[in-house]
Amino acid sequence: MAGLKELLTVRGVSKRFGAQQALADVELHVARGEVHALVGENGAGKSTLIKVLAGAITPDAGSMLLDGQPFTPRDPLAASRAGIAVIYQELSLAPDLSVLDNVMLGRERHRAGVLQRGAMRKRVLEALALLEHTDITPERKVSELGPGARQLIEVARALCSEARLVIMDEPTSSLGAADVARLFKVIARLRERGVSVIYISHALEELSAIADRYTVLRDGAHVKSGAMADTSRAELIEAMVGRALDDAFPKVAHHPGEPLLELDRICGARLPRDASMTLRRGEILGIAGLVGAGRTELLRALFGLDPIKSGAVKLAGVVDHGKPPWARLAQRVGLLSEARKEEGVALGLSVVDNLTLAGLAQSVRGGFLDRTAQRAAAQRWIDTVGVRTKDPLQPIAELSGGNQQKVALARLLHCDADVLLLDEPTRGIDVGSKAEIYRLIGELAARGKAVLMCSSYLPELLGVCDRIAVMHRGQLGAARATSEWSETAIMQAAHGAAHA
Amino acid sequence: MLKRALAVLGPFLALAFVIALFAILLPGQFLSAYNLKTVATQTVIVGVCAIGMTFVIVSGGIDLSVGSTIALSSVVSALLLRDGASTLTAVLGGIAACGALGVVNGLLITRLRIVPFIVTLGSMGVARGLAKYLADEQKVDAPVGGLSALMAKTPDPAWLLLSPGVWLMLVLAALAALVLTRTVFGVHALAIGSSEPTARLCGVRVERVKLSIYALSGLCAGLAGSLQLARLTVGDPTTALGKELDVIAAVVIGGGSLAGGSGSILGSLLGAFLMTVLANGCTLLGVPNYVQEMLVGAIIVAAVAADQLRRKSAV
Numbered sequence: 001m002a003g004l005k006e007l008l009t010v011r012g013v014s015k016r017f018g019a020q021q022a023l024a025d026v027e028l029h030v031a032r033g034e035v036h037a038l039v040g041e042n043g044a045g046k047s048t049l050i051k052v053l054a055g056a057i058t059p060d061a062g063s064m065l066l067d068g069q070p071f072t073p074r075d076p077l078a079a080s081r082a083g084i085a086v087i088y089q090e091l092s093l094a095p096d097l098s099v100l101d102n103v104m105l106g107r108e109r110h111r112a113g114v115l116q117r118g119a120m121r122k123r124v125l126e127a128l129a130l131l132e133h134t135d136i137t138p139e140r141k142v143s144e145l146g147p148g149a150r151q152l153i154e155v156a157r158a159l160c161s162e163a164r165l166v167i168m169d170e171p172t173s174s175l176g177a178a179d180v181a182r183l184f185k186v187i188a189r190l191r192e193r194g195v196s197v198i199y200i201s202h203a204l205e206e207l208s209a210i211a212d213r214y215t216v217l218r219d220g221a222h223v224k225s226g227a228m229a230d231t232s233r234a235e236l237i238e239a240m241v242g243r244a245l246d247d248a249f250p251k252v253a254h255h256p257g258e259p260l261l262e263l264d265r266i267c268g269a270r271l272p273r274d275a276s277m278t279l280r281r282g283e284i285l286g287i288a289g290l291v292g293a294g295r296t297e298l299l300r301a302l303f304g305l306d307p308i309k310s311g312a313v314k315l316a317g318v319v320d321h322g323k324p325p326w327a328r329l330a331q332r333v334g335l336l337s338e339a340r341k342e343e344g345v346a347l348g349l350s351v352v353d354n355l356t357l358a359g360l361a362q363s364v365r366g367g368f369l370d371r372t373a374q375r376a377a378a379q380r381w382i383d384t385v386g387v388r389t390k391d392p393l394q395p396i397a398e399l400s401g402g403n404q405q406k407v408a409l410a411r412l413l414h415c416d417a418d419v420l421l422l423d424e425p426t427r428g429i430d431v432g433s434k435a436e437i438y439r440l441i442g443e444l445a446a447r448g449k450a451v452l453m454c455s456s457y458l459p460e461l462l463g464v465c466d467r468i469a470v471m472h473r474g475q476l477g478a479a480r481a482t483s484e485w486s487e488t489a490i491m492q493a494a495h496g497a498a499h500a
Numbered sequence: 501m502l503k504r505a506l507a508v509l510g511p512f513l514a515l516a517f518v519i520a521l522f523a524i525l526l527p528g529q530f531l532s533a534y535n536l537k538t539v540a541t542q543t544v545i546v547g548v549c550a551i552g553m554t555f556v557i558v559s560g561g562i563d564l565s566v567g568s569t570i571a572l573s574s575v576v577s578a579l580l581l582r583d584g585a586s587t588l589t590a591v592l593g594g595i596a597a598c599g600a601l602g603v604v605n606g607l608l609i610t611r612l613r614i615v616p617f618i619v620t621l622g623s624m625g626v627a628r629g630l631a632k633y634l635a636d637e638q639k640v641d642a643p644v645g646g647l648s649a650l651m652a653k654t655p656d657p658a659w660l661l662l663s664p665g666v667w668l669m670l671v672l673a674a675l676a677a678l679v680l681t682r683t684v685f686g687v688h689a690l691a692i693g694s695s696e697p698t699a700r701l702c703g704v705r706v707e708r709v710k711l712s713i714y715a716l717s718g719l720c721a722g723l724a725g726s727l728q729l730a731r732l733t734v735g736d737p738t739t740a741l742g743k744e745l746d747v748i749a750a751v752v753i754g755g756g757s758l759a760g761g762s763g764s765i766l767g768s769l770l771g772a773f774l775m776t777v778l779a780n781g782c783t784l785l786g787v788p789n790y791v792q793e794m795l796v797g798a799i800i801v802a803a804v805a806a807d808q809l810r811r812k813s814a815v
Contacts, residue, residue, distance in 0.1 A: 305701070348694035360688075
């Protein structure tokens with residue numbers, strides 16, 4: 001058994017969520033003691049594949065072998081018992097517990113319910129020694145540790161669970177350079193011990209530094225596998241994005257006019273860093289970038305949901321250094337949130353209340369809310385935007401995601417926003433609704449509105465925007481005409497390769 | 501559609517059921533004019549507080565300080581009366597003190613970002629202690645004079661039918677219902693309770709609205725304190741102990757969700773009535789006090805369980 005070279009074999013795994021094919025006939029081979037890079041764009045199916053391996057999702061079809069044995073984990077516990085440990089992007093540690101308690105959480109050693117602290121402590125110390133980090137004492141509270149050290153605790157936890165396969169999902173997204181180097185050393189130690197690692201990262205330069213082999217996923221399907229040494233970064237990007245632009249982008253003629261919004265070296269609490277740009281009336285400006293590059297933070301700081309630390313905003317000729325959301329709305333700036341269910345709409349309220357919440361004052365007569373006027377106003381936008389709803393007074397929770405998003409967008413129309421900040425406007429909604437939203441955005445620009453749109457979906461940026469700027473680690477590159485960009489060029493800029 | 505109708509009808513049906521039950525068990529006695537007046541008058545204190553509490557709970561908060569606030573108000577008004585202030589000045593003084601307490605609650609919650617439970621748990625103790633300090637740990641005898649007419653079971657002009665305090669509560673409730681459903685402030689309160697991030701995104705000035713809500717709750721409790729003074733004719737620093745739980749129970753029985761985003765003034769009043777009716781009927785039946793307590797407890801849990809079921813089926 002131990003002679004087998006291949007630790008994990010995944011063949012023909014498919015998974016469908018409703019109308020969306022998340023994984024289609026995926027193949028993955030991970031050798032013992034190798035670091036295997038799993039790459040692909042956002043939504044390519046990497047997360048779904050991890051969840052299948054971790055036992056959180058049961059695939060519709062396909063087979064998996066672990067160490068030559070059929071592997072069909074029923075739940076995360078079964079996968080963990082089989083020797084698979086997953087370290088997620090958002091760390092899953094209990095901050096108020098000690099290092100020791102976190103590492104041993106769920107696998108405490110005990111005799112008749114009484115913890116054997118000594119034995120547990122020894123185990124944790126061994127793991128920390130293996131990772132060459134005896135500087136961390138098991139009694140420290142996790143909340144006192146930095147993000148890099150927390151990552152190590154997660155790895156120690158994997159070691160203590162006798163993991164044979166450690167899956168790391170974007171482990172460096174919250175780490176500084178020194179912590180990244182430390183983590184790479186730890187990964188090397190794991191490899192020496194014969195532990196396999198599946199490493200997921202958007203940072204391609206990291207992959208060439210650490211991975212032995214790679215697998216590329218695109219639109220839920222396996223595209224390419226090979227040895228890291230035999231491939232170039234450009235080849236990887238080609239494999240990730242190589243997709244023809246379909247014509248799901250209805251064009252509405254519009255012409256950029258005078259500048260409406262100018263940002264001068266905006267800095268947020270952490271991100272963005274020195275973001276400057278100019279947005280014109282009748283223009284759609286796209287911002288591309290990796291998850292965590294600071295796009296959302298830029299929009300939120302601009303709208304006043306997050307503080308602006310320094311820099312100036314010039315809006316229709318008036319300069320300020322940050323204003324709260326209600327003041328921005330009064331200046332006719334509106335934000336469409338990327339977190340639809342948590343922030344974009346209030347699920348408990350009706351469609352009418354959601355749509356008019358930012359502009360209730362329009363329906364006030366003599367100090368009281370004229371519900372009839374409010375409803376009529378909402379109905380007008382429901383018709384304009386094409387929200388499919390049985391009854392405008394029904395709770396918005398009963399609508400589909402696409403229709404909820406249309407209500408959130410209609411809200412910006414209702415309060416007559418001149419500047420529309422759209423954060424991932426089509427995330428998680430179906431293709432039909434997407435096309436309708438693109439048409440709507442085009443029509444807004446045609447009416448002289450200024451649209452600033454963040455998206456991780458490159459075809460959408462290339463299909464809808466007049467100009468595109470790319471954000472990399474909090475820094476916003478110069479905006480260039482869409483005709484000057486290709487998916488490959490955007491991805492390269494997003495990875496910091498060719499900084500414009 | 502049916503579910504939404506049930507949410508409004510639930511407290512109505514429960515109240516009607518309990519009234520019918522006692523009407524059958526206590527023929528002639530329970531539904532007598534005198535007893536109904538008694539029930540109405542007994543509901544006033546909790547009912548008035550529940551009006552303010554509805555705004556608090558709808559916005560996703562909680563106010564545990566109202567019981568102590570009632571006592572503080574009654575003591576402050578009694579002291580003012582004793583010092584020769586006019587009835588109106590004394591009542592307004594008591595209410596103003598409680599409004600100020602509500603503002604402090606609101607400021608702590610919005611400025612220091614401490615959860616409402618903790619802030620109002622603290623002010624519950626502080627207000628009670630303050631009331632005892634001001635009253636020198638004794639009941640404050642005061643010339644309440646005309647004030648006691650407010651809570652007379654049989655009102656002075658007989659055509660009023662119910663005591664002036666009951667009418668005061670009903671008028672206030674009607675106004676509050678209008679504010680909750682027909683003003684920007686009311687919709688903003690609901691929006692905050694439903695999803696605070698969304699409210700902020702839509703330009704709702706969350707801090708300002710919350711501050712007003714806790715001030716409003718303080719004012720309502722202050723008014724309830726004046727009515728309590730009218731009823732007891734002394735300022736009592738130990739009165740209304742644990743009353744905040746009755747008030748919260750009334751709102752919850754009336755369809756208010758502690759998670760925020762739902763609740764109605766009418767429902768809260770019905771909840772308050774339900775609890776008084778239950779207590780009154782049980783007393784008339786000679787059911788021991790401890791059974792009443794268990795009954796009220798069971799009803800609170802049942803009301804919340806019904807609320808949970810409703811929510812689950814809605815998603």
